[in-house]
Amino acid sequence: MSDRTLSRKAAIAGIGQTEFSKDSGRSELQLACEAVLAAITDAGLTPSDVDGLVTFTMDTSEEMEVARNVGMTEVSMFSRVHYGGGAAAGTVLQAAMAVATGVADAVVCYRAFNERSGNRFGNMTGRITTLPPWLSWYAPYGLMTPASWVALHAHRYMERYGVTNADFAPIAIVDRTNAATNPGAWFYERPITFEEHQQSRWIIEPVLRLLDCCQESDGGVAVLVTSTERARDLPNPPAVIAAASQGATFDSEMMTSYYRDDLTGLPEMGVVAKRVWSQSGLTPSDISTAFLYDHFTPFVLMQLEELGFCGRGEAKDWATVERLSLGGELPINTSGGLLGEAYIHGMNGITECVRQIRGTSCNQLANVEHALVTSGTGVPTSGLILSTL
Amino acid sequence: MSTRLAPTITQDTAFFWEGLKTDQLLIQRCEGCGSLRHPPRPMCPQCKSLSWSAIEATGRGTVISYVIPRHPPMPFFDDGYIVALVELDEGVRLVTNLIDISAEDASMGLRVVVRFERFDNDLVLPLFAPENIR
Ligand SMILES: [Zn+2]
Numbered sequence: 001m002s003d004r005t006l007s008r009k010a011a012i013a014g015i016g017q018t019e020f021s022k023d024s025g026r027s028e029l030q031l032a033c034e035a036v037l038a039a040i041t042d043a044g045l046t047p048s049d050v051d052g053l054v055t056f057t058m059d060t061s062e063e064m065e066v067a068r069n070v071g072m073t074e075v076s077m078f079s080r081v082h083y084g085g086g087a088a089a090g091t092v093l094q095a096a097m098a099v100a101t102g103v104a105d106a107v108v109c110y111r112a113f114n115e116r117s118g119n120r121f122g123n124m125t126g127r128i129t130t131l132p133p134w135l136s137w138y139a140p141y142g143l144m145t146p147a148s149w150v151a152l153h154a155h156r157y158m159e160r161y162g163v164t165n166a167d168f169a170p171i172a173i174v175d176r177t178n179a180a181t182n183p184g185a186w187f188y189e190r191p192i193t194f195e196e197h198q199q200s201r202w203i204i205e206p207v208l209r210l211l212d213c214c215q216e217s218d219g220g221v222a223v224l225v226t227s228t229e230r231a232r233d234l235p236n237p238p239a240v241i242a243a244a245s246q247g248a249t250f251d252s253e254m255m256t257s258y259y260r261d262d263l264t265g266l267p268e269m270g271v272v273a274k275r276v277w278s279q280s281g282l283t284p285s286d287i288s289t290a291f292l293y294d295h296f297t298p299f300v301l302m303q304l305e306e307l308g309f310c311g312r313g314e315a316k317d318w319a320t321v322e323r324l325s326l327g328g329e330l331p332i333n334t335s336g337g338l339l340g341e342a343y344i345h346g347m348n349g350i351t352e353c354v355r356q357i358r359g360t361s362c363n364q365l366a367n368v369e370h371a372l373v374t375s376g377t378g379v380p381t382s383g384l385i386l387s388t389l
Numbered sequence: 390m391s392t393r394l395a396p397t398i399t400q401d402t403a404f405f406w407e408g409l410k411t412d413q414l415l416i417q418r419c420e421g422c423g424s425l426r427h428p429p430r431p432m433c434p435q436c437k438s439l440s441w442s443a444i445e446a447t448g449r450g451t452v453i454s455y456v457i458p459r460h461p462p463m464p465f466f467d468d469g470y471i472v473a474l475v476e477l478d479e480g481v482r483l484v485t486n487l488i489d490i491s492a493e494d495a496s497m498g499l500r501v502v503v504r505f506e507r508f509d510n511d512l513v514l515p516l517f518a519p520e521n522i523r
Pocket of ligand 1: 419420421422424433434435436437438502
């Protein structure tokens with residue numbers, strides 16, 4: 001590794017969130033402010049210690065509105081990351097770069113929305129009157145939901161490797177089992193069986209059933225990033241950023257990358273994989289637990305292949321309930337993930353991995369050293385590896 | 390005549406939508422290196438040329454993926470409609486609907502041919518039907 005590396009220079013020292021619900025009853029800006037202040041407090045700092053803010057381009061809460069509400073006095077860096085849920089780990093990348101270069105001392109990354117009670121991504125019909133140019137190739141044909149965009153891609157993967165919808169059930173079962181023991185999860189105490197998965201109705205036939213699709217949620221999540229040196233002296237054990245990268249490739253589109261030769265992978269995640277393994281010096285066998293972005297179950301299998309946990313086409317056999325459960329070879333989505341806990345655009349996966357590093361998860365694993373976090377797939381994306389000090 | 394959501398037409402894509410009105414399925418062809426591209430864009434990623442013309446596709450192709458969206462119901466569509474990714478014989482791909490075929494009969498590898506279907510507000514869309522049906 002060259003001395004230009006970002007690896008281990010910054011750490012997540014604070015995490016904050018609101019409750020996760022289907023109707024928060026308050027503004028998205030209020031959710032953002034609550035989450036941001038909670039992350040700053042958790043880090044043992046005050047708003048005047050924070051000089052950077054990063055969020056998603058899709059977020060409706062302006063950086064200066066957040067700063068004004070929480071009482072930040074001097075801000076030296078603010079930035080936004082594009083491509084929906086692909087932005088999640090990318091916000092931490094931006095923050096870590098700012099901290100590692102001395103541009104900022106403490107940066108808060110946030111995402112807050114009323115995605116269930118307000119504008120739902122899963123049902124845009126009736127809201128859109130003028131199509132953005134990229135959507136003009138799809139919406140006139142009724143291809144208008146994230147589920148359908150993903151399914152048209154995933155069906156090709158299924159055909160190539162002989163995968164059926166039943167092969168996606170382990171992901172949903174593991175997520176819902178973990179959510180069942182997380183009091184903060186929407187599906188707390190509500191696990192599902194294989195039969196329930198297979199009996200749930202088709203959303204996009206023959207790829208996605210209802211239980212393959214993540215929730216829609218209201219809520220906010222924030223994390224505070226500072227230098228590893230400074231984080232040592234703060235109240236909570238730091239989650240050191242061993243690696244962080246965004247990823248995009250030739251002909252990447254926002255969810256509709258249908259024009260590349262091979263539609264059986266997620267090349268954006270392949271870029272993230274290559275970069276985070278080389279940046280951290282780690283390999284898949286070093287990972288104690290992973291949060292694999294689970295908006296739709298097929299793309300979790302494809303991520304396992306892109307990240308190198310198994311070979312191409314092998315995920316349908318590799319991804320068993322036993323292997324992915326608490327105590328298994330690669331426990332995933334220990335909070336319940338986006339299917340079981342809440343859909344906060346992937347930011348709640350980062351906070352759960354911080355808790356696993358700290359040893360404070362409600363589904364705490366033994367001896368966690370390195371946790372992998374991925375962001376939205378099928379879009380230009382991002383990923384992180386968090387490690388103990 | 391029925392309705393569909395109307396595409397937003399830009400300077401880069403107008404020729405495609407105009408061609409449909411005269412039953413022509415047009416593909417952008419680079420004047421620099423001859424490569425074809427779709428969806429349209431101003432610059433050729435191979436040779437960086439900004440000059441291009443349009444060729445008329447034969448309208449024949451192969452289904453390389455498809456789905457049947459069931460939920461939520463979409464305005465302007467009856468349940469059971471099929472969305473397909475078709476690779477034209479010229480080598481470029483486009484998203485479309487399959488028509489004159491039931492959802493159970495859709496398959497990958499199916500040979501299809503274009504049908505120019507007319508909708509409200511002068512919109513024409515290139516939909517595809519199985520090749521062996523007249
Ligand atoms: Zn060219």
